[in-house]
Amino acid sequence: MNDAAIVYLVDDEPGMLKALTRLLGGEGFQIKSFDSAKTFLAEPELHGCVILDVAMPEMDGMEVLRLLQAKGSHVPVIFLTGHGDIPMSVRAMKSGAVDFLTKPVRSEDLIRAVKSALDLLEKSDQKQEEVERLRILYAQLTAREKEVLAHVISGKPNKQIAFTLGTIEQTVKIHRMRVMHKMQAESIVDLVHIAQSLGVSAAD
Amino acid sequence: MSLITVIWSMIAASSLTLGFVHLLIWWQNREKRERLWFFIMTLGTACLALSELAMMKAQTPEAFGIALRWLHLPTWLIFVAIVGFILVYLRTGRYWLALAVIGLRTVTLGLNFLLDPNINYREITGLREVRYLGDSAAMAIGRPNPIMLVAQVALLLLLIFVVDASVQAWRQGEKRRVLLTGGSISFFVAMGTLSAILSLWQVVEVPVSASLFFMGMILLMAFDLSLETKRAAILEVELRDTQESKYKEVTHLGRVAALGELSVSLAHEMNQPLAIILSNAQAAQKLLENKTPDLAEVGEILGEIVNENLRASETIKRIRALLQRGEVSSQILDLNEVVTEVSHLMKNEMARRQVSLSHDLARPLPHISADRIQLQQVLLNLMxxxxxxxxxxGSDTRKLHVTTKSDGASVSLEVTDNGQGLPADVESIFQAFYTTKDQGLGMGLAICRSIIAAHRGQLWAEPARASSGATFHVVLPVKEVRS
Structure with a gap:
């Protein structure tokens, strides 16, 4: 579990905030609670997951999620509602919520949801880091090497790549080895994955 | 004073007394025309009794003749009244027979005043004393006039008319009326006039005393009419009871409908405390798993569980009160309390509909005497x-404002929204079955208005002053404090 992760509670009912703070606090989560959508949205940086009440005065939970997404935040959101119906849960999940729970919620269900939201956060954090690392590696490639990479992941044989680039097969082989080495790829399949996660597209 | 004078005066007085009672009934309710005819009948009988008394106590043949002559006027009146009474009371009777009776009797009356000394005698030569009811009474000596047969044919026609009308009414099932009214009229008119005829034709040595028999008729008819009055009174009470229970039923239905609209929010209102209780309880369970649990924290949690439980039962109590088909009861209450209670019930609904609710409540507010549940119902509907x-x-930011104030004599409640406003014909919204909703009954405002009217108050709507919306006003009289 990510130690720095915070569980943000947003509910207009003070009694509910207190009870959830106790419950999740007892499980060792770090809690920050907000009694209105407005104060929550004023929070400058979010790191963790959000438990969001759907029915709140002034602004409902769906609207809060929409505003978060508009700000470019990818914080996982768990909806908690007093009167959940199927259309509402469908809307919630489509809008990008990670879970949809109805009140009264059993602590096991809530804790499981929070844990999986934080796992998700961690995974996406890890993925983010990995992509960042690969990006640095990719930046170290020469222009020619990038060119060769694009051709290699398209699955063409070396001879054809050499013909396309107007060089000899031996040169392509050398470039290809260098790319594999620089990108720390163990196989062609690995290299294709790396290219995919970097958004590098194959050459024609 | 002689016994005859006492009896005949009493006949006149009691007959008139009964008559006036029914005259008053007619005065109160002009539709009861049979009561007017009955009064005329008693008036005729009283005058008849006095004429008979004048005859019996006459000192000279002339005085006897004049009294007998004037006796025909009340007799005519009684005839007309009987015919009128039968027509409106039994609602049967042939019109041509009625006209024939009255026509012939009017001819008799005319002839009576044309002939000297009257229709019954060619001449009255003298008087003789007869013993009657242990007293002495005067009877005429003279030649009877055969023209008086006209009067007796009129009597026969009257009897035919009454019997005919009675038979028809009997067939229609009006048995009590027929027995008491038709029967008594037929019997006593027949007996009374028979005795008079026999007396006038000098067959029997008894003075003319038809009023004695007419009095019997009047007593039986008065008895019948009093039964009728009682029946009408019972019917009226029953009708009022039915209306009251209908009113109760309709207002109850209105409440059920309003709560139906609120059901989602009310479910939420019930759910919220349950959710808080569950989370708190599970947090406490977790705490107690520790080797050294924080008992102060557990105590605090239990306190909150109790509070939330009370909140839930309070909500249930309010909903149950609104759903009950209870008696309407007036109690002295503060309108502000009603506003607070309803606002509490509506809290979630307001949140769900993104409406911000604000209050401007005058404190202290004079108390009013009203049914709490019904006022809650009105406010619930308006909100x-x-x-x-x-x-x-209307406006994008939905604002609902509830105000209470008082001018000392009355308390007023205003509910203002910034919605789409009122239709051009504002009053139409208070009519039954007016609705703008897909699932509305259209009874809400009609019921509200009848509730407020039952509280001697007023309910009306106006365009809102500051927005596109509407303001609903409720004005109720202040409960007078007796010092």
């Missing part, structure tokens, strides 16, 4: 309507 109006139009 729900306002929410609906704001959902379909």
């Amino acid at each position: 729900l309507n306002a929410c609906d109006s704001m959902a379909t139009g």
